[in-house]
Amino acid sequence: MALKTDAVGKTYPPVGYAVGREKIREYAAAVGEDGALHHDPEAARAAGYADVVAPPMFAVVYASKAVAPALFDPDVGIDFARMVHGGQDFVWGPPVVAGDEIATEVEVKDVADRGGLAFYVFESRSTNQDGETVCTGTWTNIVR
Amino acid sequence: MSALEPGQALPELRVTPDKYLTYRYAGASGDFNPIHIDEEFAKAVGLPGRILHGLWTMAQVARAVAAAGEGPEALRRLSVQFRGMGFPEQELAVTATVKAVEDGTAVIQAEVEQDGRRIIRKGEAELRVG
Numbered sequence: 001m002a003l004k005t006d007a008v009g010k011t012y013p014p015v016g017y018a019v020g021r022e023k024i025r026e027y028a029a030a031v032g033e034d035g036a037l038h039h040d041p042e043a044a045r046a047a048g049y050a051d052v053v054a055p056p057m058f059a060v061v062y063a064s065k066a067v068a069p070a071l072f073d074p075d076v077g078i079d080f081a082r083m084v085h086g087g088q089d090f091v092w093g094p095p096v097v098a099g100d101e102i103a104t105e106v107e108v109k110d111v112a113d114r115g116g117l118a119f120y121v122f123e124s125r126s127t128n129q130d131g132e133t134v135c136t137g138t139w140t141n142i143v144r
Numbered sequence: 145m146s147a148l149e150p151g152q153a154l155p156e157l158r159v160t161p162d163k164y165l166t167y168r169y170a171g172a173s174g175d176f177n178p179i180h181i182d183e184e185f186a187k188a189v190g191l192p193g194r195i196l197h198g199l200w201t202m203a204q205v206a207r208a209v210a211a212a213g214e215g216p217e218a219l220r221r222l223s224v225q226f227r228g229m230g231f232p233e234q235e236l237a238v239t240a241t242v243k244a245v246e247d248g249t250a251v252i253q254a255e256v257e258q259d260g261r262r263i264i265r266k267g268e269a270e271l272r273v274g
Contacts, residue, residue: 023172027172027173029168029172030168031200031203031204032204032207033203035216037215037216053216056210056216060173060203061173061174064173064174064175081189086226087223088223088226089224090221090222090223091220091221092217092219092220092221094217095216138223
């Protein structure tokens with residue numbers, strides 16, 4: 001079956017995310033990040049941060065909302081019943097702290113058949129309120 | 145923390161996700177895919193039962209690697225491939241080895257094993273170390 005590849009290069013409108021202190025704490029607790037900088041605003045301020053600091057993998061929280069519309073886009077045409085998350089890459093910039101306003105843009109980077117498996121690769125670029133890139137994500141989904 | 149050297153193994157991270165972990169992580173992350181939180185659904189689609197979120201498991205790799213650095217900004221990059229499924233109530237182990245150190249950045253390889261199965265492989269991280 002020929003793979004539909006015309007969505008490659010398609011971009012989606014930025015999706016905003018307001019980073020909350022309790023959300024950072026909740027996420028940090030769920031993944032076992034128990035360091036004071038993720039939970040205690042006083043400790044974070046003493047270390048030079050404006051508020052509690054998000055663990056790096058918190059990128060999942062602010063970027064996923066932006067990736068979802070691309071994943072579900074009929075133009076991309078993913079067969080969800082057969083989809084698995086094949087790989088993930090994150091590159092981090094400046095830290096994200098409670099109070100930040102993040103905007104994430106997503107692009108369909110690649111759709112390719114590799115040995116009978118369909119690879120769908122999305123790139124997310126998340127920037128903060130100062131225009132700094134806080135995280136670039138590469139999301140690889142495989143459809144069997 | 146003494147300087148990292150190529151070939152050096154980082155301290156192994158062992159963690160056992162409890163029975164309710166996938167529900168807490170679903171709420172924390174926003175990923176409510178039923179294969180993670182609905183035993184019957186998971187079995188109906190051919191899985192042995194509810195499986196762990198791959199990105200939760202990846203967060204364990206992030207934790208294990210970042211522990212070798214200084215502060216919340218040390219981890220600069222992390223890349224993994226998900227292979228196999230992880231399950232609640234079984235211990236998993238994150239192992240990591242320093243591959244190279246150059247210009248204040250350590251390149252670290254990592255993988256995750258649970259009950260003899262490698263569920264994350266080809267993990268590669270960049271950690272600022274100086």
